[in-house]
Amino acid sequence: MEEFFSLGPIQLPTKWIFIGLGFVAAYVAMKIRLKQSMLKEKLLIDSIFNVVLIGWIVWKLSYVLFHPVYAFTNPLGILYFNGGRKGLILALLVGCIYLYYQSIKHKLKLTVFIDLLFTGLLATSIIIYTYQDQLSFLYHAGQIGLAFFLLVALFKLVKPVGEWHRLSLLILIYSLGQFFLQYFSTSYDVLLSFTFGQVLFFVIIVLTLIFKTKGGETDR
Template identity: 30%
Template sequence: MQDALQVGPFLLKTQWLVITLSALVGYFGMRYRLKAAGYPDKRIIETIENSLIIALMVWKFSLILFDPVSVVTNPLALLYFSGGERGVWLAAVVVLFYFYHRAQKDQVSVWVYGDLLAAGFLAAIAAYHLIDLFGDKQALWADLSEILIALLIFRVMLSRSQGIAKPNNLNQILLWFSLGQVGIAFLNPLKQNYWWGFSQEQILYLILATLCLAIDLFAEKKRLNKAKHY
């Protein structure tokens, strides 16, 4: 896949287009999840639409924060560059705070937005790796596995339409996604071993999966203890 595309006088980085398209798919994934769960609240839909715009703007213009010298010396850099991976993480943090603020303002459970974010993320991941199939033949099996896991977990979310605001369901989704990422990494030919054949990313996902499992076991133990008192 080409690194950039010429559109008239502008040179667009392919990465921008891929991320933008993936974000749009994620948006429709959130809307579909919302519809499947029977939440017709227009305020939630409005929040989703605003969050997509905010995320794209923060990602694009975060270059001002991460590389202000380049922007000052060459303002046109904003047309051709973005905040990159750091900009993506910053956009994610900003959107999280935005969702929390709107949840408090609209008196909606924050877990509803957490569920929608998870659904949008899974849809975006599937779209991103589907596009990547056409450009990175080395990671073919890794991309296919990413798509399969994302779609399977998304399907499970849709089957639990009444659990949109249940943190336990989100915890299990995160658990299985983390374990899936650990396994998929072994299919990546560019994986760099860090400890006992695991990459740093795999170790982080293993830690996250362990934390999710501990939370799940604690919640189950608490539920059983509560049941004994009745």
């Protein structure tokens, strides 16, 4: 049962509050990450929040693409439903295209955007997973521990921002950790005996290894 936070006559889902605090944590972490660099802070942070917003919009509106009959017979359903796993994959693809376009447009390394997106993700995870939902305690504790460890390592080891050799290693550790943590989630199998999350992070591991062996050709 979803919990609510009451402030007078206003009631907000507790999870929304944690998500909002997570975005604040992501903003602060990225700002600190860019503090000692000569990079364009506002441009980069705006780009990261834009890609999250674009991804969310694509994920929500993909319901129309994958369920056109239901969407047009019940337009209000768009507010309550989304494109599911297919929509998430589409959102990730659109997000990648957007960041690649931004890297070309502003003549910045793509790895800089990946670095900041990863920083924001880790900071957000530490906050969001302190909220306990139907998933197991081990899953939440694992998410917080993994995110905290990698966030500290990111600030200590990856200098300058976007340095691919060490950044890719941390992304690999994160993806392997996520692959393992999925065993404590409530997701059901979608391919062989693996969950959707495990398949997704397996793809990320393969792509990261490919770019890593090529010496970081994600740099532009």
